Amino acid sequence: MTTTQPALPSLARVYRSRIGVELKEFFRQRESVVFTLMLPVLLLVVFGAVLNYDIGFGVTFTQYFMAGIIAAGILGASLQNMAISIATERSDGTLKNLAGTPMPKSAYFLGKVAQVLAVTLAIIVILLFIGVVFYGVTLPSGREWFTFAWVSVLGAAACTLLGMSVSSLAKNGRSASATVTPFALLLQFTSGVFFQFGSLPTWMQTAASLFPLKWMAQGLRAVFLPQALAIKEPAHSWELGRVALVLGIWCVIGLLLCVRTFRWQERGAR
Amino acid sequence: MSSTTEPALDATRSAPLDPDAAISIRGLVKRYGDFVAVDGLDLDIRRGEIFALLGPNGAGKTTTVEICEGYRSRDDGQVRVLGEDPAAGKRAWKAQLGIVLQSGSGESQLTCRELLTAQASYYADPRNPDEVLELVGLTEKAGVRGKTLSGGQRRRLDVALGIVGRPTLLFLDEPTTGFDPEARRQFWSLIRSLRELGTTMLLTTHYLDEAEALADRVGVIARGRLAEVAVPAVLGGRETAPAVVRWTEDGVRRSAQTSTPTRFVQELAARFPGEVPDLAVARPTLEDVYLRMIGEPS
Numbered sequence: 169m170t171t172t173q174p175a176l177p178s179l180a181r182v183y184r185s186r187i188g189v190e191l192k193e194f195f196r197q198r199e200s201v202v203f204t205l206m207l208p209v210l211l212l213v214v215f216g217a218v219l220n221y222d223i224g225f226g227v228t229f230t231q232y233f234m235a236g237i238i239a240a241g242i243l244g245a246s247l248q249n250m251a252i253s254i255a256t257e258r259s260d261g262t263l264k265n266l267a268g269t270p271m272p273k274s275a276y277f278l279g280k281v282a283q284v285l286a287v288t289l290a291i292i293v294i295l296l297f298i299g300v301v302f303y304g305v306t307l308p309s310g311r312e313w314f315t316f317a318w319v320s321v322l323g324a325a326a327c328t329l330l331g332m333s334v335s336s337l338a339k340n341g342r343s344a345s346a347t348v349t350p351f352a353l354l355l356q357f358t359s360g361v362f363f364q365f366g367s368l369p370t371w372m373q374t375a376a377s378l379f380p381l382k383w384m385a386q387g388l389r390a391v392f393l394p395q396a397l398a399i400k401e402p403a404h405s406w407e408l409g410r411v412a413l414v415l416g417i418w419c420v421i422g423l424l425l426c427v428r429t430f431r432w433q434e435r436g437a438r
Numbered sequence: 439m440s441s442t443t444e445p446a447l448d449a450t451r452s453a454p455l456d457p458d459a460a461i462s463i464r465g466l467v468k469r470y471g472d473f474v475a476v477d478g479l480d481l482d483i484r485r486g487e488i489f490a491l492l493g494p495n496g497a498g499k500t501t502t503v504e505i506c507e508g509y510r511s512r513d514d515g516q517v518r519v520l521g522e523d524p525a526a527g528k529r530a531w532k533a534q535l536g537i538v539l540q541s542g543s544g545e546s547q548l549t550c551r552e553l554l555t556a557q558a559s560y561y562a563d564p565r566n567p568d569e570v571l572e573l574v575g576l577t578e579k580a581g582v583r584g585k586t587l588s589g590g591q592r593r594r595l596d597v598a599l600g601i602v603g604r605p606t607l608l609f610l611d612e613p614t615t616g617f618d619p620e621a622r623r624q625f626w627s628l629i630r631s632l633r634e635l636g637t638t639m640l641l642t643t644h645y646l647d648e649a650e651a652l653a654d655r656v657g658v659i660a661r662g663r664l665a666e667v668a669v670p671a672v673l674g675g676r677e678t679a680p681a682v683v684r685w686t687e688d689g690v691r692r693s694a695q696t697s698t699p700t701r702f703v704q705e706l707a708a709r710f711p712g713e714v715p716d717l718a719v720a721r722p723t724l725e726d727v728y729l730r731m732i733g734e735p736s
Contacts, residue, residue: 174562176529185559189548196547196583262544268507269603270533271560433509 182271186279193253194283204249204287208241209294215362216303223364225396230303234295235388236361239323241291243352243381246284246324250331251348254280256341259434267432277332284328288320305392312391315408319387322415326380329422336429355381360389366400373402380418387411453480455518460485460607460638461506467514468501468662475501477662478515485606488629488639490653490670492646494732498662499642500540503611506640507537520607533562536605540612540642543596546584550576550595553584554602561603573631574598575624589616597625601632608632610641614648626651646724656724660732674727682722686715 194200215237216230223229257263266276299305308316331348338344356362358372359382365373376382390398390406398406455462461483468476476498483489493499504510505517508524517524522531546553551567558564571577574594579587587595597613610629614622622645629639629652643649649656650670657667671677681699685692685706696702699719706714 176533176562177559182559185556189552189556192552193547257544260544261539261541262546264509264541265537265539265543265599268509268532268535268537268539269557269560270529270562272529 176270179272179275182275183278186271186275187282190279190283191286194249194287200249200253204241204244205291205294208237208244208291209298211240212237212295212298213302216299220303223397224400225394227393227397228304230299231305231392232364232389233362234299234305235392236356236359236385238292238295238320239359239381239385239388240352240356240361241295242288242320242324242384243327243355245287245291246327247331247334248345248348248352249284249287250280250328251334251338252341252344254332254335255338255344258335258431259340263432264434280332281328284324288324292320308391315387316391319384319391319411319415322412322419323380323384323387326415326418326422329419329426330380333422333425333429336431355379358382360385364400366402370402377414380415383411383414387415455516456482457518457521458485459483459518460487460520461640462518463502463506463515464517465515466502466505466512466517468498468505468510469513474662476505476512479659479662479664481657481664481667483638483640485638486633486636487654488633488641488652490649490656491640491642491659492644492649492656492728493642493659497659497732499659500611502659503609503640503642507535507609508532533560533603534606536600536603536608536637538596538600538608538610538613540615542592543584543599549581549583550587550598551580553595554598557599558602563604565602565604567602570598570602573601573628575628590618590621593617594621594625597628601637605637607638607640610639612642612644614643614645622648646728650724658728658731665731670724673724674722674731676722676724676727679722679727682720684716684718684720691716 194204212230212233215233219229219233221229223232254263263276267273296305296307300307334348335344338347355376358368358376359365359379360368360376361381365376365382365386368376373382386401386406387408389401390408390411398404401407453464455464459482461481463479463481466476466479466481467474475496479498479502481502491499491502501510505512506519506524508519508527511525519527520531520534548556550571554567554570558567568577568580571580574597576591576594576598579591579595584592584595593613593616597610600608600610614625617625626648629641632639641649641652653670655667656670656673658665658673666673668674680695680697683694683696683699683702683706694702703714703717703719706717
């Protein structure tokens, strides 16, 4: 049988297809929407209503919390979302089936990145809207938007890659959730999301500094808080250069881990 | 029952790979730790045929199939699938395969039609998703999410996903597990219509009637080796095997093996005034020869 093979579809076409799949998979699943999208919103509503005190220079806690809850939202959209969804897709056979098709492998990862970006953007827009309309949060201005963009994208990238790596450690989606969720919660409490970072014990600050969330929250504080409040940071500065450096290092670590650990089948299947 | 000597395939062991075959395997070995799952297996599957691989759990069926699909590595031997080594299969090679895994295709929030449309987008010359839904009998479920389907419907969706890429070679690993008898008959007619379209199929199954109904040839795999390959009707020497005649005499159920059942029944009939009570004449079923083949050697 001699057949001339028709041309495979272009990468762009497969990428579009995968992005559509990933967006539908996320936004149609009630658990992921509630857990990833609505939880930060609820936390903002509750904390904003309860803890709306002055933290100095006439700045409300809600203005401070805006930076932290956006950072936590990005963490949920990237690290938690990736770890749980990919572990689920690996254990239920979705990944194995995809590996048996001519889909280019890059299309799977590109779809996931698009999903993270879409969810991150949705979280940021909703949180800003509620913050501005109900809690009088001041929006960033001028160059602060630029800082906002790069801190969010770099943080999301680092956490996405970490989430993809962590997914390989879990047996299935449920065990991924059971491991990653408490870890994320712990990071949130120690990284200056719910409490002012400067008021935490030094050893806790040091421990949190090893992980990306602390740096994402700090970078976003530079966006949402007046320069005068930088004095309350442990380094008396927003340290934007160091924020970029640490998040960049986590991107490299995440990518290396991902390349080394990513599996298309359950462990022990080969 | 006396056991006939089983023709081993060691004679072909040194034969070269068949370049025209859809699948050609020589001396395949796969170990998991100390356990030898596949132990020197040889097999050729011709283009256009439906080949059924039978064997008990743990005999090496899925391991063999997944090595051919490119999922698993091998420890020894040669394998060519559509002329290529599966361990090095690229996109263009995968585009010619359709794979229905034993473990199914996973859960999804997408509807059946969306899943098929997405799957089709990976292939060069896919089938129309709606036509595929029609073919597997899921037209009514086109707009229903994958995760809400029943077990049998989900299996049909797995098959739909396997054929939407218009494969030259289709792997079906226990495709009808969990089907009710009617669903299985419908599936069989689907497989026959795919055969008409020239699709080569490698089918593994636990159901002997399924292998007999569908397969051009059947291979029985036991302890990691191919015990025999034959057309279903002659597997294990079935067509020349002695018939078994059963009847009731003096209130006792009797049976006799004979290679001349017609003469035997005539003689039997002469002993009875009218009908021979509970008379039955049977050749060994596929199940009989299969069970003999996979049994421990006596």
